[in-house]
Amino acid sequence: AQSxxxxxxxxxxxxxxxxxxxxxxxxxxxxxxxxxxxxxxxGLQFLxxxxxxxxxxxxxxxxxxxxxKSQTSFHLKKPSALVSDSALYFCAVxxxxxxxxxxxxxxxxxxxxxx
Amino acid sequence: xxxxxxxxxxxITATGQRVTLxxxxxxxxxxxxxxxxxxxxxxxxxxxxxxxEERAKGNILERFSAQQFPDLxxxxxxSSLELGDSALYFCASxxxxxANSPLHFGNGTxxxxx
Numbered sequence: 001a002q003s004x005x006x007x008x009x010x011x012x013x014x015x016x017x018x019x020x021x022x023x024x025x026x027x028x029x030x031x032x033x034x035x036x037x038x039x040x041x042x043g044l045q046f047l048x049x050x051x052x053x054x055x056x057x058x059x060x061x062x063x064x065x066x067x068x069k070s071q072t073s074f075h076l077k078k079p080s081a082l083v084s085d086s087a088l089y090f091c092a093v094x095x096x097x098x099x100x101x102x103x104x105x106x107x108x109x110x111x112x113x114x115x
Numbered sequence: 116x117x118x119x120x121x122x123x124x125x126x127i128t129a130t131g132q133r134v135t136l137x138x139x140x141x142x143x144x145x146x147x148x149x150x151x152x153x154x155x156x157x158x159x160x161x162x163x164x165x166x167x168e169e170r171a172k173g174n175i176l177e178r179f180s181a182q183q184f185p186d187l188x189x190x191x192x193x194s195s196l197e198l199g200d201s202a203l204y205f206c207a208s209x210x211x212x213x214a215n216s217p218l219h220f221g222n223g224t225x226x227x228x229x
Contacts, residue, residue: 032214043117043205043220051215089159094214101209102148102171102216105158 002027002095004074006106013081014114021076021109023091032094034103035065035075039087049091050074050105063086118142121206121221124143129229138209146170147189148209148218149181155204160219164189189201196228 004025013019025031032051036044048059055067065076076089088110092103118141128134140147149161151174160173164183175181178196183189193200203225207218 022219023181036220041222041224043119044207044218045117046217046219049217058225096214101146101214102160102163102173103159103207107157 001103002042002091002093003111004033004091004103004104004106006089006109009107009111010110010112012112012114015083016080018114019081019085019111021111023074023092025072025074025078025091025093027093029096031067031074032096033065033067034092034094035059035063035074035076036090037061037066037087038108044090044095044096047076056103059075060092081111083113086113117219119206119219119221121204121224123221123224125227127227127229128196128200130196130198131229132196133192134196134226136191136193136204136206136226138189138191138206138208138221140189140206141219144208144210144219145187146209147183147187148173148203148207149189150220151202152223154166154203156202158205161191162195177189182198193226198228201226201228 034049035047050067058064091106120139122137145166148163151159161175163171181191203223205223207220209218210216
């Protein structure tokens with residue numbers, strides 16, 4: 001089955017420091033990977049995606065993600081965290097079996113950036 | 116703003132009742148997806164429609180049903196509600212045909228069953 005795992009329930013980082021939110025995937029075939037962010041009482045907002053090509057993908061709000069095929073990982077990164085980055089982050093993989101295109105989400109990682 | 120509109124924002128109802136959640140997808144998007152978000156289950160895929168037809172079914176209970184209308188808006192019907200149905204229900208839409216197109220989510224409907 002197509003799945004992603006987010007091993008950390010919460011990540012704490014000080015403002016100005018680099019941040020990493022981890023995601024590993026398990027897919028058959030080529031992975032179509034996504035990161036989303038959810039702010040309180042809001043829907044999920046698309047941050048970035050990996051389909052093919054460059055292993056470093058740049059997205060919205062200064063976020064980027066590094067795709068690593070050998071480690072089956074797709075970690076979300078930002079060089080300098082902001083307090084406003086505090087939110088819930090979801091990794092997701094596209095389920096392309098039998099033509100379905102739903103997204104399968106990880107359990108989410110809460111990012112807390114302290115001033 | 117994702118362009119996906121969900122109504123109502125909040126819904127409080129009693130056990131055993133029936134409710135209807137409504138979703139208008141982004142202009143031009145033919146696919147609509149419904150997800151349920153709860154604290155213990157995370158984000159669960161319920162059902163997908165494409166251009167009026169059911170495309171995929173996930174962990175959707177038999178008490179729940181959905182449909183997509185000719186104008187592409189979608190409704191999720193929840194009946195015989197139980198306390199455990201309390202959750203955030205999200206609708207998302209996407210352009211169909213390309214696996215690399217992201218889903219765009221609405222702000223959700225928060226359902227509270229008392």
